[in-house]
Amino acid sequence: MISKITSQFEKAARQNRAAYVPFIMGGFPDDHAFVLLLKALDNCSADVIEVGIPFSDPLADGPTIQKAGKIALDNGASLGKILGTLNDVSVDIHAPIVLMTYWNPVLRMGVDEFGDKAKAANISGVIIPDLPPDEAGYWIKVARSHEIDTIFMVAPTTTPKRLETIVNLSKGFVYLVSMTGVTGSALVVDDELLKTVANVKRLTSVPVAVGFGVSNSEQAAALSNVADGVIVGSALIKKCLEAGDDVSAIDGVSSLSRGIIGALGRN
Numbered sequence: 001m002i003s004k005i006t007s008q009f010e011k012a013a014r015q016n017r018a019a020y021v022p023f024i025m026g027g028f029p030d031d032h033a034f035v036l037l038l039k040a041l042d043n044c045s046a047d048v049i050e051v052g053i054p055f056s057d058p059l060a061d062g063p064t065i066q067k068a069g070k071i072a073l074d075n076g077a078s079l080g081k082i083l084g085t086l087n088d089v090s091v092d093i094h095a096p097i098v099l100m101t102y103w104n105p106v107l108r109m110g111v112d113e114f115g116d117k118a119k120a121a122n123i124s125g126v127i128i129p130d131l132p133p134d135e136a137g138y139w140i141k142v143a144r145s146h147e148i149d150t151i152f153m154v155a156p157t158t159t160p161k162r163l164e165t166i167v168n169l170s171k172g173f174v175y176l177v178s179m180t181g182v183t184g185s186a187l188v189v190d191d192e193l194l195k196t197v198a199n200v201k202r203l204t205s206v207p208v209a210v211g212f213g214v215s216n217s218e219q220a221a222a223l224s225n226v227a228d229g230v231i232v233g234s235a236l237i238k239k240c241l242e243a244g245d246d247v248s249a250i251d252g253v254s255s256l257s258r259g260i261i262g263a264l265g266r267n
Contacts, residue, residue: 001147003096003124003125003147003149003171003172004096004124005048005096005098005124005125005149005151005171005172005173006149006171006172006173006206006207008047008048008096009047009048009173009207009209009228009229010207012047012228012229012264013228016265016266017224017264017265017266018220018223018224018227018228018229018230018264018266019047019048019207019209019228019229019230019264020045020046020047020048020229020230020232020257020260020261020264021046021047021048021049021050021098021209021211021229021230021231021232022041022044022046022049022050022231022232022233022236022253022257023049023050023051023052023065023100023211023231023232023233023236023237024037024038024041024049024050024051024052024233024236024237024253025051025052025054025065025068025069025072025237026051026052026053026054026072026077026082026085026086027054027072027073027075027076027077027078027081027082027085028054028068028069028071028072028077028237028240029068029071029072029075029240029246029249030072030075031075031077031081031085032246033240033246033249034072034082034085035085035089036246036250037240037249037250037253038051038089038093039089039092039093040250040254041095041253041254041257042093042094042095043254044254044257044258044261045261046095046257047095048095048096048097048098048124048125048173048229049093049095049096049097049098050097050098050099050100050127050231050233051082051086051097051098051099051100052065052068052069052099052100052101052233053079053082053099053100053101053102053105054068054069054070054072054073054077055069055101055102055104055105056073057102057104058102059102059129059130060129060130062234064234064237064238064241065233065234065237067237067241068237068240068241078105079101079105079106079108079109079114080109080117083117083118083120083121083123084121086121086122086123087117087120087121087122090121090122090123091122093122096124096125097121097122097123097124097125098123098124098125098126098127098149098151098172099118099123099125099126099127100126100127100128100129101126101127101128102128102129102130103128103131106128106139111138111139111142112142114142115139115142115143115145115146115148116146118146118148119146119147119148123148124148124149124172125148125149125150125151125171125172125173126143126148126149126150126151127151127152127153127175128150129153133152133165133166133169136150136152136169140169144171149170149171149172149173150169150170150171150172151170151171151172151173151174151175152166152167152169152170152174152175153166153174153175153176153177154166154167154174154175154176154177154200155176155177156177156178156193156196163200163203164203167200167203167204167206168204170204170206171206172206172207173206173207173208173209173228173229174200174204174206174207174208174209175209175211175231176196176197176200176208176209176210176211176227177211177212178193178210178211178212178213178214187212187213187214187215187219189219189222189223193210194222194223194226197210197223197226197227198226201226201228207228207229208227208228208229209227209228209229209230209231210223210227210229210230210231211230211231211232211233212231213234214230214231214232214235215232215234215235216235216259216260217259217262217263218263220232220260220263220264221263221264224263224264224265224266225266230260230264232256232257232260235256236253236256236257239252239253239256240252240253
């Protein structure tokens with residue numbers, strides 16, 4: 001059976017465009033505003049929405065997302081609370097929701113309990129950046145039993161042998177990290193990156209989405225002719241951090257999202 005996430009990518013492909021995958025931080029800037037932002041992204045026709053779980057040691061996150069995570073943690077956010085919020089509101093969200101969490105919060109909750117609560121909250125996929133594929137067997141088993149896709153990350157520096165292993169284990173989509181570094185770094189969409197995307201796509205029928213550093217319509221347009229999806233995170237979080245209130249944050253996130261979506265058509 002095709003997953004909800006893969007179905008969204010296939011829908012985008014039929015419309016001759018790349019899929020839009022925005023990222024927001026769970027519980028940021030607070031529970032109420034998080035729900036408003038989630039609904040705003042859904043109203044903008046996001047294909048898949050990635051929700052981050054704030055963590056005290058976010059190795060893959062750049063300063064913008066780290067700041068959002070700290071604000072959320074300071075306001076009492078946790079994996080359990082965010083799953084509870086999503087449990088309450090996911091029925092009103094049309095886009096599949098993907099959680100991005102580090103492994104420590106999952107272990108603290110318990111892998112089986114996390115799987116149960118993620119399923120109850122209508123989570124369609126999970127990204128765990130610090131869980132190596134060769135150590136993910138039990139989680140993959142739990143995830144599959146709950147019809148949750150496990151999405152693995154690959155990078156330009158991933159060796160061919162490991163790349164093949166990762167894409168064979170990935171469900172929903174493969175997350176291609178655009179560069180070595182952290183989220184929010186300056187991105188240059190050059191021929192080398194486009195060749196990397198094409199190389200990963202040759203190895204798998206699973207959609208390939210590119211993230212890390214995508215911040216404007218021009219970058220999204222350049223990627224859309226090769227990638228199956230484009231992931232935007234830090235640029236959206238920055239709009240929220242710069243906003244003076246929830247209304248301004250929603251306006252900024254919605255405006256940027258509409259601009260990027262409009263650029264995702266393929267030539």
